[in-house]
Amino acid sequence: MIRTFRAKTFTEAFHRIKAEIGPDAVILKQQEIKHPTNPNEKVEVTVTLDDISEAPPSAGKSGKDTGKLATYNSKGVKPIEWQNAKQQKTSEKKTASIPLDKSYDYMESILTEFKDSILVEVKKLREDFFAARSEFLEGVRVTRDRIPKEFAHVATELSKNGFPAQIAQDLLAETMLLCPANSRDETYVKEQMRKVLSNRISIAPRPRLRKGRPLVQMFIGPAGAGKSGVISKLAGKATMTGNPNVAIVTTDCYRMGALEQMEAFAAAADIDLERISSPEEVPEVFERLRDKSTVLVDTAGRSLKNEEHEAELTVFYEAIRPDEVHLVLPLNMRNRDLENAAEAYMALKANRVVFTKQDEASEQGALLWLPIKYGIPLSYIGNGQGPDNIINAEKEIIADWIIK
Ligand SMILES: Nc1nc2c(ncn2[C@@H]2O[C@H](COP(=O)(O)OP(=O)(O)OP(=O)(O)O)[C@@H](O)[C@H]2O)c(=O)[nH]1
Numbered sequence: 384m385i386r387t388f389r390a391k392t393f394t395e396a397f398h399r400i401k402a403e404i405g406p407d408a409v410i411l412k413q414q415e416i417k418h419p420t421n422p423n424e425k426v427e428v429t430v431t432l433d434d435i436s437e438a439p440p441s442a443g444k445s446g447k448d449t450g451k452l453a454t455y456n457s458k459g460v461k462p463i464e465w466q467n468a469k470q471q472k473t474s475e476k477k478t479a480s481i482p483l484d485k486s487y488d489y490m491e492s493i494l495t496e497f498k499d500s501i502l503v504e505v506k507k508l509r510e511d512f513f514a515a516r517s518e519f520l521e522g523v524r525v526t527r528d529r530i531p532k533e534f535a536h537v538a539t540e541l542s543k544n545g546f547p548a549q550i551a552q553d554l555l556a557e558t559m560l561l562c563p564a565n566s567r568d569e570t571y572v573k574e575q576m577r578k579v580l581s582n583r584i585s586i587a588p589r590p591r592l593r594k595g596r597p598l599v600q601m602f603i604g605p606a607g608a609g610k611s612g613v614i615s616k617l618a619g620k621a622t623m624t625g626n627p628n629v630a631i632v633t634t635d636c637y638r639m640g641a642l643e644q645m646e647a648f649a650a651a652a653d654i655d656l657e658r659i660s661s662p663e664e665v666p667e668v669f670e671r672l673r674d675k676s677t678v679l680v681d682t683a684g685r686s687l688k689n690e691e692h693e694a695e696l697t698v699f700y701e702a703i704r705p706d707e708v709h710l711v712l713p714l715n716m717r718n719r720d721l722e723n724a725a726e727a728y729m730a731l732k733a734n735r736v737v738f739t740k741q742d743e744a745s746e747q748g749a750l751l752w753l754p755i756k757y758g759i760p761l762s763y764i765g766n767g768q769g770p771d772n773i774i775n776a777e778k779e780i781i782a783d784w785i786i787k
């Protein structure tokens with residue numbers, strides 16, 4: 384008995400065969416088909432229940448070998464009659480007689496092959512998509528004099544905030560894509576631009592306090608950037624908001640006035656302050672602070688490209704092994720100087736940026752482009768000289784500063 388089953392998938396066909404004929408069915412043929420009208424018929428499996436393994440054809444009447452026997456193997460299962468060696472390889476999967484139970488393994492191997500080829504295809508499509516997208520953005524990239532008038536306002540805001548031209552053009556092009564021609568009033572355009580900015584701004588995850596060991600945050604950066612100010616503000620804020628378990632460690636012990644200033648603050652705010660003048664003192668000091676939840680490490684700022692300063696910071700870094708290294712930069716610095724400072728301090732393992740003096744900065748663009756360019760997310764922003772003038776960096780707040 385030979386029966387043909389059609390189904391949507393091979394798995395479905397095998398289930399039906401197993402249910403209707405049983406596991407002894409032997410597959411004679413399986414193939415993909417294209418049914419002209421029925422979309423549920425995509426594969427065809429031909430099976431037999433005739434036990435061909437027990438019934439090899441007998442020799443011819445004459446008693447002589449007809450030659451047919453030679454086409455059955457020792458188990459009596461008819462092997463494939465190959466046209467030629469090349470065809471053998473490609474048609475083997477389709478025509479070999481496979482007991483149904485084994486065919487599950489076989490199908491699984493086909494499916495794995497199929498899955499791999501789909502993954503390759505998806506990867507390729509993804510690459511094509513990104514290539515097409517940047518080509519498209521390139522196409523709508525705007526030059527200063529060809530900006531549609533509805534976008535003139537946001538374009539001016541970007542330019543006033545010191546965005547490098549390339550980034551400004553990308554941001555504008557993306558905003559245009561979000562604004563259909565019939566909804567380009569100023570409020571809508573601004574809103575979309577803020578969304579585009581928010582999506583790009585890189586923010587560091589909030590620090591996680593752990594039990595048993597303090598979170599150690601080290602602050603480095605050029606002279607006068609605002610490191611000590613940020614530390615005092617963070618420590619003060621922590622104690623005010625119910626976390627008195629904060630300590631300050633300063634490695635800035637020699638500069639006139641620096642230590643005294645920090646000592647005065649710590650005494651007034653009742654915060655533990657430890658001084659470290661050499662890396663050898665680190666283990667003892669941190670042993671004393673092991674029950675603290677947060678330790679803020681202040682460092683001395685020197686002029687850029689000072690090798691002695693770099694070496695000093697490196698040895699303290701190696702001895703302290705802080706969890707986070709925050710590069711503190713004043714936002715009112717010119718773009719070129721910000722780049723120089725970022726490049727000089729990146730070698731010192733900075734993994735966060737803090738911008739200070741946001742209140743004094745006429746350009747806010749660096750809040751977006753600098754973290755992207757150097758791959759270090761924003762942590763805090765100092766926005767004034769008062770003890771409360773520090774905030775956790777937040778996308779929406781920054782987008783509002785840029786597009787008013
Ligand atoms: N307007 C404004 N001034 C700030 C801000 N942060 C710091 N300052 C001022 O910047 C000056 C330098 O701040 P510090 O905190 O001493 O800077 P520092 O990085 O510790 O400096 P060094 O230790 O000398 O490297 C001080 O006069 C601060 O008041 C801020 O967010 N806004």
Ligand SMILES: [Mg+2]
Nearest residue numbers: 610611641682
């Ligand atoms: Mg300082």
